[in-house]
Amino acid sequence: xxxxxxxxxxxxxxxxxxxxxxxxxxxxxxxxxxxxxxxxxxxxxxxxxxxxxxxxxxxxxxxxxxxxxxxxxxxxxxxxxxxxxxxxxxxxxxxxxxxxxxxxxxxxxxxxxxxxxxxxxxxxxxxxxx
Numbered sequence: 001x002x003x004x005x006x007x008x009x010x011x012x013x014x015x016x017x018x019x020x021x022x023x024x025x026x027x028x029x030x031x032x033x034x035x036x037x038x039x040x041x042x043x044x045x046x047x048x049x050x051x052x053x054x055x056x057x058x059x060x061x062x063x064x065x066x067x068x069x070x071x072x073x074x075x076x077x078x079x080x081x082x083x084x085x086x087x088x089x090x091x092x093x094x095x096x097x098x099x100x101x102x103x104x105x106x107x108x109x110x111x112x113x114x115x116x117x118x119x120x121x122x123x124x125x126x127x128x129x130x
Contacts, residue, residue, distance in 0.1 A: 019033045019036040019037050020033075021033035021036060023124060024122065025122070025123065026090075026093045027093055027096055027097050027123040027124050028122065028123055028124035029124070030044065030093070030094075030097070030124065031043040031044055031097065031123070031124030031125065031126070032124055034064070035126065042126060042128050042129050043097075043124065043125060043126060043129050044064065044065075044068050044094065044097045044098065044101075045065065045068060045101075045129075046065075046068040046069045046071065046072035046098055046101060047069070048062075048065035048068070048069075049062055049065040049066045049068075049069055050066075050069055051066060051069045051070045051073050051075070052066055053083055056070060056080065056083040056084050057083055057084065063084070064094075067080065067084070067086075067091075067094060068094070068097075068098055071094060071095050071098040071099075072098050072101070072102070077091045077092055077095055096123060097123060097124070100119065100120060100123055100125070101125075103116070104116070104120060104125070104129075104130060112130070117130065
C-alpha cells in the first residue's frame, strides 16, 4: 500500500504513528511508548521543548514535551488542564514522571541508592535517562 514503509509490523505501527507499550503502570508504559516512537527520544524529557502556552493549547506531536517542560517549570495540574483539557488523571501521572526526574537530577553521579533506582525503573526511566 505504501511504497517506502516497511511491511514488517513491530511494536511501532509506522503507517499510523501508533505504538504499543506494556508496563506495570501508566508512567512506565508511557515512557516506553515515547522511546518507541522516536529513537532520539529517551522518555518524557522536559528539556526537549520550551514552555509555550500556545503549543499547550493545540494538540501536536510535540505537545507532550511542552507539557513536560511546563511541569518542570512548576505549572500546576489545574493550570495545565485549563490549557490542554487533558484529563487530570493523565496530567497527574505525567507530573509523577517529572517530579521523579527532578529527584534524579538532584542526585550526584554515582551515588544513587537501590531504592531510588528501583523506583526510577518502576516508573519507566531507562538506564540512559538515569
